[in-house]
Amino acid sequence: MSEPILTRSDAPGSPRALILMFHGGKDRSSEAVGGRSLSWQRSLAMQRAIAPHAHAEGISVWLLRYRQRGWNGGRDPIADARWALDQVRAEHSGVPLTLLGHSMGARVAVHVADDPQVQGVVGLAPWLPGGESINALAGRHLVVAHGRSDRITSFTATAAYVERARAVAASAEMHDMGPVGHYMLKGAAAWNAVAWSASLGVLAD
Numbered sequence: 001m002s003e004p005i006l007t008r009s010d011a012p013g014s015p016r017a018l019i020l021m022f023h024g025g026k027d028r029s030s031e032a033v034g035g036r037s038l039s040w041q042r043s044l045a046m047q048r049a050i051a052p053h054a055h056a057e058g059i060s061v062w063l064l065r066y067r068q069r070g071w072n073g074g075r076d077p078i079a080d081a082r083w084a085l086d087q088v089r090a091e092h093s094g095v096p097l098t099l100l101g102h103s104m105g106a107r108v109a110v111h112v113a114d115d116p117q118v119q120g121v122v123g124l125a126p127w128l129p130g131g132e133s134i135n136a137l138a139g140r141h142l143v144v145a146h147g148r149s150d151r152i153t154s155f156t157a158t159a160a161y162v163e164r165a166r167a168v169a170a171s172a173e174m175h176d177m178g179p180v181g182h183y184m185l186k187g188a189a190a191w192n193a194v195a196w197s198a199s200l201g202v203l204a205d
Helices: 038-056 075-092 104-112 155-165 188-204
Strands: 005-009 017-022 059-065 097-102 118-124 141-146 171-176
Touching (some): 005 038, 017 075, 017 104, 038 059, 038 188, 059 075, 097 104, 097 188, 104 118, 141 155, 155 171
Parallel strands (some): 017 059, 017 097, 097 118, 118 141, 141 171
Antiparallel strands (some): 005 059
8 A cells, every 4th residue: 555545434514523533553563554454444433333423513534544554663654644634634624623543543643633733632542651752732632541451552551641641731531441451342332432422522622
């Protein structure tokens, strides 16, 4: 895949706001993200679940598919996210955005939250290791949700990140999803509900 791909679910007419979704990935991988990618498919299922609610509010939902699966130091997925933000701006300049990311997607989101159209970030089971930058969240809202049975990313590290982010963010809060794991399969309806309500709340603020 030579460039990233956006899967769009557009509200009728001109949207008043937009949710831009980023899926998960791996620490290191140069493998292309295909249509069978489970990380991308999980976010696609969430996009389909929340889109009817979003459309009723005049909000479009777009999902980015990265070129490669890996974080790989962050350069490539962050570049893909910047590309997606440019696509939004080209068609909907000035429309407010929520960035909605799962796992690595949340890590990507907190790095590009400084885009002028972004109101804030919603992170689901986020991958936010110690020392991760909070700078791009200055003046933005941050909402994260994490399960205590997650064995892929750290509930404790997420809580520490949220606490640090309060120093610069307009607001920062964390939802405890209880004894659920990383992949948003158990309690999928609850994950979808918090994703939608938090994204809408960020835009309302």
